[in-house]
Amino acid sequence: MKRIFIDPSKCDGCKNCSVACMEAHRRDGGSGVCTLDLTDPANVSRNRIVTDGRGGYDPIFCRHCDVPDCAGACMSGALKKNQTTGLVEYDEEKCAACFMCVMSCRYGVPAVSADRKRMIKCDFCVHLEEGPACVRACPKKAIEVREV
Amino acid sequence: MNDCCNNCNTCPSADKPMEAYIRALPMETSHHRVAKQKTKCGFGLQGVCCRLCANGPCRITPDAPRGICGADADTIVARNFARAVAAGSGCYIHVVENTARQLRDTGLTRGKIRSEAALEKLAKTMGVAGEDKYDLAVKVAEKVLSDLYRPEYEPMELVEKLAYAPRVKRWKELNIMPGGAKGEVFQNIVKTSTNLSSDPVEMLVSCLRLGISTGLYGLQLTNLLNDVVLGDPEIRPAPVGMNVIDPDYINILITGHQHSLFTYIQDRLLDEEVVAKAKAAGAKGFKLVGCTCVGQDLQLRGAHYTEIFDGHAGNNYISEAVLACGAIDAVLSEFNCTLPGIEPICEELKIKQICLDVVAKKANAEYMPFHFESREADGDRIIDAIVTAYTERRGKVPMNLFRTHGNKNTLTGVSEGSLKKFLGGSWKPLIDLIAAGKIKGLAGVVGCSSVAYGHDTLTVALTKELIARDILVLTAGCSSGGLENVGLMTPEAAELAGPNLKAVCKELGIPPVLNFGPCLAIGRLEIVATEIAEELGVDLPQLPLVLSAAQWLEEQALADGAFGLALGLPLHLGVPPFITGSKVVTKILTEDMVGLTGGRVIVDGDARSAADTLEGIIEEKRKALNI
Numbered sequence: 001m002k003r004i005f006i007d008p009s010k011c012d013g014c015k016n017c018s019v020a021c022m023e024a025h026r027r028d029g030g031s032g033v034c035t036l037d038l039t040d041p042a043n044v045s046r047n048r049i050v051t052d053g054r055g056g057y058d059p060i061f062c063r064h065c066d067v068p069d070c071a072g073a074c075m076s077g078a079l080k081k082n083q084t085t086g087l088v089e090y091d092e093e094k095c096a097a098c099f100m101c102v103m104s105c106r107y108g109v110p111a112v113s114a115d116r117k118r119m120i121k122c123d124f125c126v127h128l129e130e131g132p133a134c135v136r137a138c139p140k141k142a143i144e145v146r147e148v
Numbered sequence: 149m150n151d152c153c154n155n156c157n158t159c160p161s162a163d164k165p166m167e168a169y170i171r172a173l174p175m176e177t178s179h180h181r182v183a184k185q186k187t188k189c190g191f192g193l194q195g196v197c198c199r200l201c202a203n204g205p206c207r208i209t210p211d212a213p214r215g216i217c218g219a220d221a222d223t224i225v226a227r228n229f230a231r232a233v234a235a236g237s238g239c240y241i242h243v244v245e246n247t248a249r250q251l252r253d254t255g256l257t258r259g260k261i262r263s264e265a266a267l268e269k270l271a272k273t274m275g276v277a278g279e280d281k282y283d284l285a286v287k288v289a290e291k292v293l294s295d296l297y298r299p300e301y302e303p304m305e306l307v308e309k310l311a312y313a314p315r316v317k318r319w320k321e322l323n324i325m326p327g328g329a330k331g332e333v334f335q336n337i338v339k340t341s342t343n344l345s346s347d348p349v350e351m352l353v354s355c356l357r358l359g360i361s362t363g364l365y366g367l368q369l370t371n372l373l374n375d376v377v378l379g380d381p382e383i384r385p386a387p388v389g390m391n392v393i394d395p396d397y398i399n400i401l402i403t404g405h406q407h408s409l410f411t412y413i414q415d416r417l418l419d420e421e422v423v424a425k426a427k428a429a430g431a432k433g434f435k436l437v438g439c440t441c442v443g444q445d446l447q448l449r450g451a452h453y454t455e456i457f458d459g460h461a462g463n464n465y466i467s468e469a470v471l472a473c474g475a476i477d478a479v480l481s482e483f484n485c486t487l488p489g490i491e492p493i494c495e496e497l498k499i500k501q502i503c504l505d506v507v508a509k510k511a512n513a514e515y516m517p518f519h520f521e522s523r524e525a526d527g528d529r530i531i532d533a534i535v536t537a538y539t540e541r542r543g544k545v546p547m548n549l550f551r552t553h554g555n556k557n558t559l560t561g562v563s564e565g566s567l568k569k570f571l572g573g574s575w576k577p578l579i580d581l582i583a584a585g586k587i588k589g590l591a592g593v594v595g596c597s598s599v600a601y602g603h604d605t606l607t608v609a610l611t612k613e614l615i616a617r618d619i620l621v622l623t624a625g626c627s628s629g630g631l632e633n634v635g636l637m638t639p640e641a642a643e644l645a646g647p648n649l650k651a652v653c654k655e656l657g658i659p660p661v662l663n664f665g666p667c668l669a670i671g672r673l674e675i676v677a678t679e680i681a682e683e684l685g686v687d688l689p690q691l692p693l694v695l696s697a698a699q700w701l702e703e704q705a706l707a708d709g710a711f712g713l714a715l716g717l718p719l720h721l722g723v724p725p726f727i728t729g730s731k732v733v734t735k736i737l738t739e740d741m742v743g744l745t746g747g748r749v750i751v752d753g754d755a756r757s758a759a760d761t762l763e764g765i766i767e768e769k770r771k772a773l774n775i
Contacts, residue, residue, distance in 0.1 A: 015191070015209070016187060018209065019189075019191065033194070034193050034194060034723070034728045036194070038190075038196055038729055039208060039221055043210055044210045
């Protein structure tokens with residue numbers, strides 16, 4: 001099983017991970033960061049960087065928790081922990097858009113989509129052979145994928 | 149110096165032998181650093197990072213569509229873009245200012261005027277008369293300088309004399325006739341500062357005005373003034389690439405854009421007493437080795453400098469490799485594209501760095517100002533420093549020559565004058581070939597060389613696509629350096645052209661890619677276009693002519709591009725100029741510009757699809773002209 005590990009001391013707050021996440025999940029059919037619409041709420045990033053209040057940054061990424069609050073709160077069965085891959089997976093078809101996941105996550109990771117019809121959360125870029133786009137985009141190597 | 153390099157990746161180059169040479173170097177170059185700079189900032193790429201005030205840097209995201217001050221993506225992008233165009237314009241205006249000063253001083257001191265014909269032609273265009281050629285040179289130069297120094301609110305006098313009348317008419321309708329060129333740069337720096345203009349449309353209109361002043365003065369006039377002092381280009385075959393370097397001489401690598409700054413030194417290096425200094429140090433004499441645009445300019449006029457000039461080694465991103473060969477003893481630089489990356493190499497190989505113009509002061513270089521008034525003393529001091537470097541380094545540093553690189557028969561010296569002469573004194577033969585479809589159209593593949601997405605890879609691939617479609621390619625800038633080193637400017641390259649263009653090339657004995665030399669010569673290409681349009685009685689946007697700055701690199705290229713747009717020409721770029729974060733700016737430059745000037749920007753990083761688009765435009769224009 002793989003997880004994204006974070007070393008906040010290395011983070012410069014450049015948000016390259018956010019842009020890479022937006023690019024990896026864009027639904028407008030385009031490709032290449034240059035043509036990504038940075039003002040379209042539909043392209044919102046699944047990770048975010050917040051200041052730590054001491055001059056540094058805290059990258060906030062989905063931890064795909066062992067006991068996920070989000071999946072525990074999901075009544076429709078849209079969110080499930082995959083015991084083989086370790087990922088907390090989301091099935092948009094099953095989602096009732098109740099947003100209890102958004103309410104329950106202690107890290108504040110899940111978000112409401114711009115059209116309010118689905119939730120937005122890290123999917124570990126399972127559609128990309130090379131793995132999570134955010135990790136590849138980090139110039140400081142503050143985030144990395146490790147086998148656990 | 150760089151222990152890791154045996155394990156380093158270098159970027160691909162269109163010039164495969166050079167790629168292998170650079171990869172094997174024991175020192176780091178730009179080609180090695182590409183991999184480590186691969187991760188680009190998405191906000192920077194789109195032009196939506198603003199650091200104009202201490203509230204910033206602000207970046208635009210879906211959650212934060214405005215900066216703290218309230219500037220949206222359109223304002224931020226337009227401000228960043230207009231600042232870059234202003235800076236690029238400033239660079240070219242600096243070059244023409246120095247060039248005009250050199251001509252004026254040459255006239256005042258009754259110095260060497262190599263082309264009276266060029267002087268008379270220019271004086272006639274400007275409507276200037278003089279008592280003799282020296283007085284005429286002074287008057288011509290002063291006419292240019294007085295325009296450059298006008299305030300921004302006073303129109304420059306020469307614009308209407310230099311530009312094509314139908315264009316001037318359109319520019320007046322659009323209210324983009326430029327005021328004093330330096331004033332225009334100043335105005336735009338002010339306009340784009342913190343909390344001043346927030347109007348993206350107005351800022352883009354300003355860019356067109358900057359484009360006109362840059363193009364007519366920084367590009368066209370710099371060439372025409374230099375022709376007077378340095379001599380007219382003459383078409384001839386010449387060697388290119390690293391094979392031009394002869395280790396038996398004291399070799400001086402020249403980098404920059406201001407050829408006229410070292411004309412005196414260049415001539416002085418052939419004087420008997422100076423050659424004796426070289427001989428006393430153990431060398432056969434002195435040689436200049438060309439690199440970047442100033443090398444291209446010397447190559448263009450190479451017919452007048454066969455003794456001192458060895459040939460052009462390559463473009464800006466070859467300079468590190470050229471120095472690493474060990475046979476260069478000094479670098480004489482007077483402007484950009486003198487890469488900071490040459491400094492550690494010069495230090496390691498004890499190569500003397502000399503800077504002639506403080507705007508291009510390199511950290512390791514000795515600034516040795518060269519003033520026209522004290523040229524004899526200044527020149528000798530510089531030459532002595534070079535001889536000392538030769539004595540101190542030769543025999544102590546390793547040689548890593550690359551004698552097989554490049555070729556010996558690149559066609560050079562093409563200009564608006566020499567090409568017309570070659571065609572028999574008229575553009576009619578070229579127009580006839582275009583009308584008959586033997587040449588489908590013209591493409592100016594111009595501007596820089598870059599490495600982030602491959603060294604000259606897109607430039608070369610696009611050029612091959614264009615010539616295969618019977619489109620004659622004209623080049624100016626570091627694109628020329630890349631294209632000549634891969635052999636596309638040798639007559640044998642005709643084999644790569646489409647059947648019609650190939651037949652034309654074989655009949656005339658020319659390559660399918662014509663080398664106009666430095667980026668400054670983009671101005672010459674535009675003179676060619678204007679003269680052809682004039683002969684046909686049409687406006688520039690009607691011509692089957694496209695421009696591509698496929699691997700544009702610098703702010704200067706954006707100012708050039710703004711001129712291309714003002715002229716109404718389609719302009720292809722391989723990567724967007726940091727504008728895609730703004731829908732307004734992107735739409736104006738890529739779509740709405742057609743309705744304003746006739747020009748437009750086409751962004752495409754793929755050679756084949758870009759060539760498809762450019763060919764489509766050429767075919768449309770042919771159809772509209774009924775040919």
